[in-house]
Each structure stands twice: as C-alpha cells, then as structure tokens.
Amino acid sequence: FQAVGRVAGAGTSSHTHSYQFTDASLARYTGGQVYYRLRQVDEDGASTYSAVRPVQVPAEAGLLVQAYPNPSVVATPVTLTIRVDHAGPVALYLTDLLGRAISQQQTDLPTGLSALSLGEANQLASGLYLLWVQQGRQQQVLTLLRQ
Template identity: 30%
Template sequence: MTASELNNMGFEIERSVNSIGVRNLIWEKIGFVEGNGTTTETNHYTFINNSLSQGVYQYRLKQIDFDGTFEYSQVVEAEIFIADEFILNQNHPNPFNPSTTISWQLPLGSWLTLKVYDLMGREVVTLLNEYKPAGSYEIEFNASHLSSGVYFYTLKTDNNISTRKLLILR
C-alpha cells in the first residue's frame, strides 16, 4: 500500500534464494507490479508467489521511478509450511452467527471443491471450485442467508474427501 506516489513506474518483487543466517543474500526478480505514476491517492498492490516449497523466504521490493532511479524496501521474511497430509479442520467459531472460518491443508496441489450441505444432503452452496497448490488455506463462510441448524461441509480433492459438521445459531 502507498499513501501517495511520485514518478512511480512500479515495483520489482525480489526473493532471496539463500537460507536463514546467510549474510550476503542473493536476490532474484520474481515479478513486477506496475505503479500509478504520480498520485495523492492511496493505492493497494498485490503479488502472489505461488508454487513454493516449505521453508523460509526473504522478500524485498525495488521501487523504480520513470527516470530509472530506485529504492529498496526493508527485507521481510515469510515461513511457508506445507502439511505432509490432507487435513480439513473444524470450522471456528462453531456454533456461529453469521460467519465462520473453514481451514485446510493440502500436501500436494489439487483441484478441489468445498461445498456446504443441509441435513437432507442437499447442496446449499459451493464455496470453492478451483485448483490450489500445496499449502494451508482458509475461507470465510458467511451463512447470513441460511436458517439456524446443522449443516455439513465437504472438501473434495483429487485424492481425498473429508466432511465436518457446522452449527448455525441465530
């Protein structure tokens, strides 16, 4: 996020390929996000670094102006944990009103669907139907359109299926 910008061409995203504790980090460019030139508006930027292995990574931004000058951000670290087994966690809070969080871990990338069913087994909503790389995930489920009661959520992947119970209390 920037509060304002002056002559901002954009941001190179760089990642260190070294381990923790190495003094002279080696950086590689992994992406670029276009800036907004000169503006007094607040701007939000996003870059997603997919397909990472488990480990600790260091990142920094190289903010580049149109005249070629640049400045580096502070280095930030991100630890990536990849589960060694498929896990669908119990939603929390449970019971809930009106929203809850559903989380899971994937040891391998997979196409997945996350659906909610009523007590009669009728599909109420599909929360997710897409490919996800290995990693830990969570999604917020807003059930304000549903009646109080017991429901089930099921996560299906290429190799696994798991179901848990959730309770909506109004």
C-alpha cells in the first residue's frame, strides 16, 4: 500500500463525523480492481488500520483483460483473455506488490478477443501479484492471487 492522501480529523467528539476523499491517481486506471485501507492516527500517535476494501474501476471501451483461474494454485497455468478495439502491440508487465519486475512481454493482437497464456505465472510462488496490461494510452491492472 502507498499513501494517496490525508484528511484531518475533527478531534474527539460525541458526534458522528463523515469524511470524504477523492483519489486523484485513480484516473490513470482504465479498469481492474484497486484496494484501499484507512489508517487512523489518534492524537497520542497510536494508529490503527481499517479492513481492506476493493474498488472496481470500470474498463473503458477498448481494452478489457481477464485472468483465469484467479485465484490459482501454484503450477497452474493462467490464461488471459484480452479484448482490443484495434489491432496492435499489447505490453504485459508482471510485478510483485512492491513493484519489482518479474516479467514483461509485448505481443501483437488482432482486433477483438484473444486468449494468451501467462507462462511466467506457472513459476510464481504463493502471493499477490500485479499484471499491468497496456495498449497505447489504455491500461488495465489485474491482481493475481497464487495460493
């Protein structure tokens, strides 16, 4: 997780307070799921975290990517279905949650729906991974879970 913003609290009160925050960085995502959690810091400096909440970002027309099976077990092949509105190169970047590159590849896809094996996923250890798929200015990020 990385901080996306900060909202000052209203202090100690017997009244209920509502807070709002808009994640400006969300605009760069064109589909997939992002995860949020809140960190509450008390006046004494102690902090607690909320439960993790997924937010589904709708995909724009053009690029749509799905992975199956997801979650998957170690040594099980992962297949991607990728829909593109125009033929051309599609870049795939697989990273761990710290952003360290695991693999990257580029492939030319025809217009429409294509199936693509994510062979590198067969060797992944248990854990969470991010798959960034990009065609031109469109990008989608998938979370892959290996069990």
